[in-house]
Amino acid sequence: MRKISSAICLFLLVGCGSSEQQPQASDAADQPSATDAAQAASPPVATAEPVAAPKRPLAELIKENVAGSEAAWGAKDIKKLGALYTQDAGFATWGMTGAKEEKGPEMLKGLEGFWAALAEVKLKTGRVIQSNDLAISEWVVTATTQDKKTLGVSGVSLMWFADDGRVKREQLYMDEQTTGMQMGEKSLRGRAPISAPASTEWVTVGNTADEKKNVETIKALYGALDKKDTKAFEGMLADDAVFSDMARPEDVKGKAKIKDDFGKFSKAFPDLKLETKQVIGAGKYVVVEGSWTGTMQGQLGPLKASKKNGTIHFVDVFELKDGKVAKLTTYSNGAEFAGAFLPPPPAKPAAKEPAKDAKPQPATKEPAAKK
Template sequence: MLVACGGAEESPAPKTPQAPVVAAPPPAPAPTVEAPKEEAKPKESFAELQQKTLKGVIEATNAHDAKKLAGLYAEGGIVKIAGAPADASGREAIAQSYQKLFDAFKDYTTAPSRVFVKGDVAIVEWAFNGTHTGDLWGIKASEKKVGAQGVDVMLFTPEGQIKEHHVYYDGGTILSQIGLSKQKARAIPALASSPQTVTSNAAAEETKNVEAMNAMGAAMDAKKEADWLAAMSDTVEWDDMTEAQTSKGKPEAKKFFKAMTTGFPDAKTTVAHAWGIGDYVILESSWTGTHKGAFFGIPATKKSVTAKSIEIAQFKDGKLVKGWSYSNGADFMQQLGVLPKPGGDAKAAPAADKKAAPAGDAKAAPAADKKAAPAADKKAAPTGDAKAAPKK
């Protein structure tokens, strides 16, 4: 249809279309920042656990912390002291024995001088200093300064706890120092600032040295003097901790051989453990015999004795050059009836004429006069550990 000449209605102007409204997108989430992950600590090796325990024993001993010391032992741990009538078995008993040590020596201080390590075994040579300020094996405080050397043998669990602990020291040394024995006392030892550590290298020489040491013991038992002496260097030295002096040279060794085989002609040695560690052999053993002849001035008593000891022997070119032996001379003399048992008569006993000499494996006999031996309650302290006297 056409629209012409006025008269028709006007068409409205077209409207401008509106742009569609677009919703704004939601804001992006903030990035998540992860907290840094802690790196897993490397698992401690057995050697590290073992060293930590050895260090802990020394620290807890010098802090007189019996409970902490007991915690370094396995739940069924046991402490065995050479010459003591009873062992300390279990943490509670171990803590009690350490506490008795600290009660007897209020200023008890110890330090290791040498540490020998082979597998799960650590052998610690130590010394202690202290003042006799409390009851010791039934002996009232003397307020005298004392000190001795000893050895601990510690066997460890895979977790680094002590499962078995053997202690060797001479109770007679302490008795001499407090005036209850006329035996000449060893000087109070100085404490080492840091220990020498010897670790097994599993070399063939270690095995050969152990064989040589065992052969010496067999020669002593068989009364073969020439074979026994042949294993030693001409300048051999042997330091028996039950004696005040060190034995030097083969002539003195020969004197010991004669005294031992005459006094105890039926003596036999049983080796419990023999470890070759570097140039050293460490022998833990016991020997039994009947006192049938004079022994360093002591007439035959016809009594049977058993002595436990530990020897540290140093070899060079297949020969014994130096040795150290630790045993409880007081216990030995008590078995012979020469000294009273702990808690008995505390009078000073006369010293016998006993000299030290290198012991093959029947060991150097304990001093003839050591006094009352440590009582069952005397306990040992680890590692250089507390020890000696009441005990490492």
């Protein structure tokens, strides 16, 4: 029985086939090639992402901007100068009516008008102090007017930079009265034309112990000024210290004369109060942006007491040596001082107009020439 049953099973397997279908050989075209198999076995190759260019240091971009500005001024190229500012750049100055805020296009339009009055013009930067995205640039503009007058005016710009090296905000301090005087306005007083610096000094904030010590020295100096403490003030000055107020015709030299100058100013403005907006130490320099407020209650040089109260904005650049002030350069606008404390200039008399009821006079006949 076992053999019969085995035979039946064999018959069923061979003759009738199994209930499961056996795989059949496929055509050669359907068989995967060796290359396809290798590709299937290999992982996909990742596509390389484009490598971004390394970000350039902002200090390097600031140097390029300063050089570009000098070139644009020399060429009177307002388009090239405008490209150095962001589209929404802000521009601030202080003058006869106080603070003035402009956008880039307004500033450039005004500058273009100034350039039109000049036969040639150059801008040269003497010193740049950088603190992160802020660059404090001391510069001199030299020029020749169309009527052959010579200009040499200094100023300082506080410029905040975007990551791409363009200026996003500038605050400019210079004396407009000096510019007006040099251009021929006899009623104004200011400095004689100065020469352009031969080179540019670059200083970067290092946050060193000496820089911090210098900052504390200058803060103490402003404290002495506020308290009218002439002895403490004098003690912070080097014997041969120089005070250069760029809104005044001449420097004050020597700590005794500087002390005396401060004393006269304190008498004219006995309620003088100083406010510092920022104090930055860099190397041997300390830069202060601030303002002072007071009432002109006494005479100041040829200027009589006006009893007017006002505020003046300034930038002070201190140079220290051995812990004492060797030089102080002040940038402010004499026009702001005049607007705040001085009476308005007398109005110019209007030209006389002929009376409305006046009758025209008959023309006088010339006598006939004798033959």
